[in-house]
Amino acid sequence: MALFSKRNKEAFFNPLSKDNPVLVQILGICSTLAVTAKLEPAIVMGISVICVLALSNVIISLIRKTIPTTIRIIVQLVVVAALVIIVQQVLVAYSYDVSKQLSVFIGLIITNCILMGRLEAFALNNGPWASFLDGIGNGLGYTIILVIVAFFRELLGSGTLLGFQVIPQWCYDHGYMNNGLMILPPMALITVACIIWVHRSRNKDLQESSN
Amino acid sequence: MENLNLFVKSIFIDNMIFAYFLGMCSYLAVSKNVKTAFGLGLAVTFMLVVTLPLNYLLDTYVLQEGALKWLHPSLASVDLSFLGLIMFIAVIASATQLVEMAVEKFAPALYNSLGIFLPLIAVNCAILGGALFMQQRDLGSTLTAGVYGLGSGIGWLLAIVGLAAIREKIAYSNVPPALKGIGITFIITGLMGIAFMSFLGIKL
Numbered sequence: 265m266a267l268f269s270k271r272n273k274e275a276f277f278n279p280l281s282k283d284n285p286v287l288v289q290i291l292g293i294c295s296t297l298a299v300t301a302k303l304e305p306a307i308v309m310g311i312s313v314i315c316v317l318a319l320s321n322v323i324i325s326l327i328r329k330t331i332p333t334t335i336r337i338i339v340q341l342v343v344v345a346a347l348v349i350i351v352q353q354v355l356v357a358y359s360y361d362v363s364k365q366l367s368v369f370i371g372l373i374i375t376n377c378i379l380m381g382r383l384e385a386f387a388l389n390n391g392p393w394a395s396f397l398d399g400i401g402n403g404l405g406y407t408i409i410l411v412i413v414a415f416f417r418e419l420l421g422s423g424t425l426l427g428f429q430v431i432p433q434w435c436y437d438h439g440y441m442n443n444g445l446m447i448l449p450p451m452a453l454i455t456v457a458c459i460i461w462v463h464r465s466r467n468k469d470l471q472e473s474s475n
Numbered sequence: 476m477e478n479l480n481l482f483v484k485s486i487f488i489d490n491m492i493f494a495y496f497l498g499m500c501s502y503l504a505v506s507k508n509v510k511t512a513f514g515l516g517l518a519v520t521f522m523l524v525v526t527l528p529l530n531y532l533l534d535t536y537v538l539q540e541g542a543l544k545w546l547h548p549s550l551a552s553v554d555l556s557f558l559g560l561i562m563f564i565a566v567i568a569s570a571t572q573l574v575e576m577a578v579e580k581f582a583p584a585l586y587n588s589l590g591i592f593l594p595l596i597a598v599n600c601a602i603l604g605g606a607l608f609m610q611q612r613d614l615g616s617t618l619t620a621g622v623y624g625l626g627s628g629i630g631w632l633l634a635i636v637g638l639a640a641i642r643e644k645i646a647y648s649n650v651p652p653a654l655k656g657i658g659i660t661f662i663i664t665g666l667m668g669i670a671f672m673s674f675l676g677i678k679l
Contacts, residue, residue, distance in 0.1 A: 290657055293499040294600045337597065338568050345561040353557060368607035371560050375600040377500040449494060450668030457654070457661035464653035472656030 275398040279405035285378045286409040287463050292378035295369050297452040303426050305365045306414035310407030316347045318399035324387040325395035340383050348373045413455050421446030478622045485626030491601045492634040493668040498601030502635055512639035520628025522596050523605050526570050527624035528617045530563050530606040563606045571597040
């Protein structure tokens with residue numbers, strides 16, 4: 265099998281837009297909403313999810329023929345939990361502030377539906393290389409949404425990006441104000457809804473027929 | 476009194492859905508009608524009440540630094556807290572399995588209405604999130620942990636039943652085509668979240 269056959273390319277590129285884990289598969293919403301008040305934790309979270317997803321996909325795909333189907337969920341949880349503990353320890357060691365900001369949400373990668381969803385839907389039926397590409401693709405699709413949401417929330421909510429002041433002082437002098445509402449949790453939902461709106465207006469075949 | 480405060484606080488102010496977005500996946504997927512939403516809410520509440528005290532005991536007597544002192548004095552310096560995640564998820568997964576078997580044996584009617592949701596609860600973030608918040612906030616006793624579980628569960632139940640009721644009604648409205656289905660559900664949840672934020676001012 266060629267390294268970049270048509271199928272593998274699809275596994276990698278589809279999740280970026282057409283089959284995006286957040287917008288289309290509606291997986292992994294909890295963390296998308298909770299960590300996006302600032303750009304930096306969102307990027308760190310995205311990278312962590314990419315690592316855990318790619319590695320767990322490869323591991324499960326390697327042992328997929330030996331796992332009995334009745335206990336597969338527990339096996340998957342153990343593999344994912346072990347990987348997440350490694351990520352958590354690395355974060356505590358190298359970027360303590362960010363790991364404090366993310367608080368419980370690094371631990372919650374274990375129950376991030378993207379992981380279970382991809383393991384069940386892809387890694388259990390495909391070889392390690394294709395699963396690896398699928399993991400990276402879905403992780404990237406998730407990270408893109410995280411970054412877009414965090415970009416707007418940080419820009420409009422605090423006037424900064426990655427902690428640097430972006431909106432110049434004279435705007436504030438002329439009466440511009442940061443929109444405090446954008447920092448609050450509910451606005452994350454509405455931002456995602458706007459992204460879904462734009463995305464589905466461009467991809468008409470994704471629109472649902474009933475409410 | 477303190478437990479009552481914690482109970483009210485975890486229902487309204489620290490609501491799992493609106494303040495922390497935990498358990499969002501099943502919240503969005505299973506809120507099409509009130510009856511199933513109520514069933515799932517009950518199942519989540521039940522699991523929180525069962526697993527939080529268990530995880531509390533595990534945390535206090537096995538995982539924390541020096542927690543193994545009761546076993547042997549030489550173990551006082553052992554710190555197993557890095558194993559927290561894997562232990563919590565193991566407790567949750569096995570408790571789910573046990574509860575599923577018990578419910579199937581003793582209450583078949585309840586089992587039939589909850590059936591499909593029970594196994595899925597093992598991967599509901601609200602349950603693991605509850606355990607992690609409990610660890611972070613240093614709740615005082617097993618009873619407090621149970622009260623916190625009950626409160627968070629009822630908060631989750633209220634949120635999902637409310638959303639399901641609104642979605643049943645909105646089926647008759649004219650929503651822009653691109654927002655149909657999941658888009659409008661996000662917006663409704665956002666608005667409900669803003670409404671719930673009015674509880675923030677209450678000091679307990």
